[in-house]
Amino acid sequence: MILAWINDIYEGVASTLAGMRLTWRFFWENVRRRGGATAVTRLYPEQPAEVVGERVRGHLVNDAARCIVCHACDKACPVDCFVMDLERTADNKPRASRFDIDLAKCIYCGLCVRACPTGSLSMTPAFEVEPRHQGQPFLFRRNSAQLQLRLAEPDMQRLRQLSQLPRAELSAEDRAWLDSVTDPAGEHLIGIFGLGYYTPEQKAAVEAERARKKAEAAAKAAAAKAAKEAAASPPAAASAAAPAAQASSPQPAAPAPPPPAS
Amino acid sequence: MNLGPGVDALARFLAGPEPAWWASALAACIVWLGPLLLIVLPIAALGQIIERKVAAAMQRRHGPNTAGLDGLVRFLVRCLCWFLPRATQERLTARLCRLPGMQLARRLGLGQLVADGIKMLGKEDLIPGNADGWVFRLAPYLAMCGALLPFAAIPFGQHLVALEVPVAALYVAAAGGLTVIALFMAGWGSGNKFSLLGGMRAVAQVVSYEIPVGLAIAGVVLWCGSMDLQRIVASQYNAHWASFLGWNFFQSPFLALLAVILFVAGLAECQRTPFDMAEAESELVSGFNTEYSGLRWGLFAMAEYAEMFLVGAIIATLFLGGYQSPFGEPAIIALPAWLAALIHALMLTLKASALLFVMVWLRWTLPRLRVDQVMRLCWITLVPLALLALFGVALTMLAAGSVAPGSAYGRIPALPELHLTPLAHALAWVLPVAIAALLIVLARRQHGRLHPDLARLSGAGR
Numbered sequence: 165m166i167l168a169w170i171n172d173i174y175e176g177v178a179s180t181l182a183g184m185r186l187t188w189r190f191f192w193e194n195v196r197r198r199g200g201a202t203a204v205t206r207l208y209p210e211q212p213a214e215v216v217g218e219r220v221r222g223h224l225v226n227d228a229a230r231c232i233v234c235h236a237c238d239k240a241c242p243v244d245c246f247v248m249d250l251e252r253t254a255d256n257k258p259r260a261s262r263f264d265i266d267l268a269k270c271i272y273c274g275l276c277v278r279a280c281p282t283g284s285l286s287m288t289p290a291f292e293v294e295p296r297h298q299g300q301p302f303l304f305r306r307n308s309a310q311l312q313l314r315l316a317e318p319d320m321q322r323l324r325q326l327s328q329l330p331r332a333e334l335s336a337e338d339r340a341w342l343d344s345v346t347d348p349a350g351e352h353l354i355g356i357f358g359l360g361y362y363t364p365e366q367k368a369a370v371e372a373e374r375a376r377k378k379a380e381a382a383a384k385a386a387a388a389k390a391a392k393e394a395a396a397s398p399p400a401a402a403s404a405a406a407p408a409a410q411a412s413s414p415q416p417a418a419p420a421p422p423p424p425a426s
Numbered sequence: 427m428n429l430g431p432g433v434d435a436l437a438r439f440l441a442g443p444e445p446a447w448w449a450s451a452l453a454a455c456i457v458w459l460g461p462l463l464l465i466v467l468p469i470a471a472l473g474q475i476i477e478r479k480v481a482a483a484m485q486r487r488h489g490p491n492t493a494g495l496d497g498l499v500r501f502l503v504r505c506l507c508w509f510l511p512r513a514t515q516e517r518l519t520a521r522l523c524r525l526p527g528m529q530l531a532r533r534l535g536l537g538q539l540v541a542d543g544i545k546m547l548g549k550e551d552l553i554p555g556n557a558d559g560w561v562f563r564l565a566p567y568l569a570m571c572g573a574l575l576p577f578a579a580i581p582f583g584q585h586l587v588a589l590e591v592p593v594a595a596l597y598v599a600a601a602g603g604l605t606v607i608a609l610f611m612a613g614w615g616s617g618n619k620f621s622l623l624g625g626m627r628a629v630a631q632v633v634s635y636e637i638p639v640g641l642a643i644a645g646v647v648l649w650c651g652s653m654d655l656q657r658i659v660a661s662q663y664n665a666h667w668a669s670f671l672g673w674n675f676f677q678s679p680f681l682a683l684l685a686v687i688l689f690v691a692g693l694a695e696c697q698r699t700p701f702d703m704a705e706a707e708s709e710l711v712s713g714f715n716t717e718y719s720g721l722r723w724g725l726f727a728m729a730e731y732a733e734m735f736l737v738g739a740i741i742a743t744l745f746l747g748g749y750q751s752p753f754g755e756p757a758i759i760a761l762p763a764w765l766a767a768l769i770h771a772l773m774l775t776l777k778a779s780a781l782l783f784v785m786v787w788l789r790w791t792l793p794r795l796r797v798d799q800v801m802r803l804c805w806i807t808l809v810p811l812a813l814l815a816l817f818g819v820a821l822t823m824l825a826a827g828s829v830a831p832g833s834a835y836g837r838i839p840a841l842p843e844l845h846l847t848p849l850a851h852a853l854a855w856v857l858p859v860a861i862a863a864l865l866i867v868l869a870r871r872q873h874g875r876l877h878p879d880l881a882r883l884s885g886a887g888r
């Protein structure tokens with residue numbers, strides 16, 4: 165018993181020391197190569213971050229051509245990100261004349277995407293808000309007064325172009341216009357594509373993805389249908405399968421117990 | 427009134443040759459609390475920096491420890507030089523931020539401390555609806571007291587001790603025990619089941635671990651024949667240039683064992699990982715900390731670091747020669763008093779910081795123990811080991827027999843000391859270590875081997 169006790173202590177001390185040796189190795193590596201050299205994490209705003217997975221929930225995109233301005237996303241959103249206005253096309257179809265998503269408020273919960281009946285709203289893997297790393301500046305800021313501003317399509321094009329240029333290269337007129345519609349210190353972070361007018365490349369990519377998914381689903385449905393038909397056509401097989409199916413699927417046996425007397 | 431030379435001198439300075447009671451009290455506050463706040467609060471900050479840096483390096487990640495003071499400088503420049511044009515302010519800020527000290531601040535992450543402090547002060551001080559009002563409010567201050575009071579008796583130098591009492595060792599253990607009450611008050615006062623559970627766990631743990639702590643202190647008291655920490659430090663004085671040979675830690679393997687036991691038990695008393703089941707975040711949502719916010723929570727956090735430093739300082743005082751330098755202590759003693767005091771205070775801080783580093787190291791190595799494991803470690807391992815070691819100390823003293831008059835150390839008079847010839851000293855080390863090694867070999871023979879993973883990690887498998 166005494167020996168077991170001693171063995172216990174020895175193992176405790178030895179395993180502790182083994183662990184300490186491991187942590188010491190990491191520590192020493194980092195000290196030798198100057199602070200955090202072997203770190204596996206990033207100092208995010210200073211160093212660019214990476215997308216973790218392809219299913220990451222990033223900034224929202226709305227395909228304005230399909231949006232019917234039904235406000236389902238607006239109602240689903242727990243933090244009221246949406247600002248939208250309805251207009252009618254010449255053939256009396258509903259269309260968004262304005263569709264802003266305040267990404268500064270968004271918690272990326274994805275509820276709006278699920279609520280959308282037409283599938284026009286979707287999430288992209290883009291998540292970068294830090295201006296230092298934005299590949300394409302598709303985000304801008306607005307203050308509360310500017311949030312009420314509507315921009316027509318040509319104005320959106322202009323905004324997209326101007327916001328991509330360095331400020332110093334803008335003409336005085338352009339700069340003044342940009343300042344009137346955006347505010348770098350504003351508290352509302354709006355995605356340009358959030359207005360439904362996203363760049364042609366983005367649109368092409370989203371469309372291609374949708375077509376691929378549609379084709380996939382169609383192929384799947386066709387395959388399922390073919391299999392069903394194949395199973396149904398030989399009558400012998402069908403009659404053999406029927407009792408088995410009956411046996412395996414549990415019948416709703418006894419009627420539900422009567423509700424307790426109140 | 428006799429409250430120590432410093433207090434009396436200050437009281438006389440404040441209110442004439444026969445000072446009134448209020449002058450004495452005021453002087454006592456200044457003399458006792460001043461050094462505490464001057465030394466201990468920066469220590470809490472130092473502890474945080476050590477913790478963050480070491481944690482980041484050991485876990486291979488960047489912690490919240492790269493913030494410099496640039497933002498603060500910009501803010502101050504804006505506030506103080508508001509009359510200058512903006513461009514000049516920016517230039518001034520940039521110039522100031524290029525100073526070499528600022529670089530160091532960035533490396534150390536000092537900005538994070540400032541930010542944490544501001545955040546803590548700015549947070550709402552929430553008191554839950556069914557909290558036990560004053561119990562809840564008082565607890566953090568009491569925790570801070572429990573962490574600060576023992577420092578009064580810990581000598582930082584020959585003259586650098588606030589409270590010189592003959593039973594200082596007892597006082598330190600007793601005053602440190604105040605934390606238990608604070609933790610329990612926090613747990614009870616929060617009016618929250620999780621907090622209460624955390625408080626109960628904390629009490630069970632701290633009270634249990636008082637016993638190995640007491641036994642370890644008793645071993646040193648037995649060896650040195652005094653409870654006065656100054657005398658305990660003095661008795662570790664060695665006139666040899668390699669003065670660390672006189673430290674209690676190197677006197678006998680039993681004392682070394684007691685030092686380790688005191689360290690482990692002290693770690694448990696601080697509620698640090700691996701002994702932090704009282705505030706286990708994953709099960710108890712931080713235990714007694716749950717309901718605290720803002721400055722009160724900050725006081726708990728600060729108390730934790732102060733307490734870690736306290737444990738380091740106690741171990742250094744009892745086993746590692748206190749404020750003495752490991753090399754050339756006789757030369758330091760001969761220096762002018764103020765210089766010696768400075769070096770001594772620095773030495774104790776260094777030793778305690780080194781022990782603090784080991785605590786942080788352990789924290790980032792070991793996972794949290796379960797409740798039963800914590801209790802098992804205390805009652806089945808530490809207490810019997812401490813008793814054994816205490817017995818061994820007594821046996822060594824009996825075997826050594828002769829008592830020598832000892833040598834005076836600075837202003838502290840000579841204490842009768844155990845006289846160990848070099849041969850006896852070597853024997854006192856070799857015999858117990860040999861017996862222990864023999865027992866371990868026997869135990870290993872009989873009971874299995876190290877887990878293969880552990881063997882691989884420790885390099886024993888190769």
Ligand code: SF4
Pocket residue numbers: 224237240241242243244245246265269270271272273274275276277
């Ligand atoms: S993802 Fe953003 S916009 Fe959509 S419902 Fe959630 S918070 Fe609202």
Ligand code: SF4
Pocket residue numbers: 226230231232233234235236237238279280281282283284285
């Ligand atoms: S995005 Fe979808 S849910 Fe939102 S208004 Fe348009 S169609 Fe309706």
